[in-house]
Amino acid sequence: MGIVKHNKKARGSRPQAPQTALAEVVIDALSHEAQGVSHSQDKVMFVAGALPSETVTVQVSKAMRHYNHGQLIEIVSPSAERVTPFCPHFKRCGACQLQHLASDKQLGYKQQNLHEQLTRQLKLAGIPWQAPIASEPFHYRRRARLGVRYRKQQDEIIVGFREAANKHLAAITQCPVLQPSLSALITPLQLLISQLVSKSRITQLELIAADDTDVVVVRHLKKMEAQDVKRLKKWAQAHRTQLFLQGDDEGLTCLWPEPLASSAESALRYEVEGSQLHFNVKNFIQGNNAVNQKMVAQARSWLAAKPHETLLDLFAGIGNFSVPMAKDFAKVVAVEGIADMVQQIRHNAALNQRDNVEACVLNLADEILLPKLPQADAILLDPPRTGAAELMPWLSAQAARILYVACEPSSLVRDAKVLLAAGFKLEKICVMDMFPQTKHVESMALFVKN
């Protein structure tokens, strides 16, 4: 039995009063939200924490017209794929959904999920699956945002991700999916903030591991007290991290190292496919460094440039694909919606002596602007989760090879439908495990015009 989508917007689906009776059900699939799915009762039931092939006792926690949510009460017969979650915070913390499933089995379910969407919605047969891009199961994540909350009554600072069951923060002391140097900062930061006079003004911490330094961004409301700023600076110096303060006016101040003599000195960097890329804390970077390396290498290999060809890199960020791929193509045109990142692309092209990279700012959701895009032999697009619906009419009229890098399977499937209808063929596809232990899956698909 396959993957079943949660139909949140089913017409007439109104929550009904929960029933309290316990029931024993068999789980036969894993949903795209990483919940067990049972078809053994009249209505489909979604059970968080349950795995395919398990028999579990559940209680209906939310009854909808067409399906139920069940609360897992007991695992009667566990799956052979079930493992003990390695993180002490897994039960409450909502950041990971799959730690109870063996790491080497997760990607199979994720591919199966995408496979079923492609076959069901696009009526595709014989999907040209390529080997997946796997990841280390832990210690992979190089960027995370943690919530911070001051509980006045307890005079306590909570640092953590949102809980799975609600919007409260689950206090954490470590995070094993984060790169270890970032995870090791969580408890010291919690202690530090607890000692600040302006502790109640801090709302968020962002942790970033660049190739040669770790960075902490402290986000806050209202101005921080001068004595706290001093303390934060001292802490950053002792922990050898860069530290930025960002107020609710969005303005960023680098507290440490100080003073930063030039913007080049403040540049964070990572290396991909032999190119050095600079970025700043406001820029997007891919969350899993090792998977990013393999992803860019595979994009180069799948697009197999000829030396005279032009590449159009859409949703280009800071040039993560454009700069390394400028080695293969005669010309690369990188398009990005945020002007600051377009500046970074130009800087990164110069840094790597790639004078064949052109970068421009364009809103790719604005259909009126799309005719401004140049013709190219190959087009790479790496849109946000919502996909690239507005771009598809323009894209489907092109003759180029199209490489779609997707962070949301349903957006890929929707956009692929337009390409297939326009005469493109799906030549290759694979899943990429950018975020092991979570429900998220990324994928890469190559389309070629028949």
Ligand SMILES: C[S@@+](CC[C@H](N)C(=O)[O-])C[C@H]1O[C@@H](n2cnc3c(N)ncnc32)[C@H](O)[C@@H]1O
């Ligand atoms: C998933 S990121 C990919 C970035 C880059 N390709 C990489 O690998 O790091 C998506 C990028 O699309 C940009 N973006 C989002 N919406 C856009 C739009 N309407 N027009 C142009 N760029 C957009 C974002 O600023 C972001 O840099």
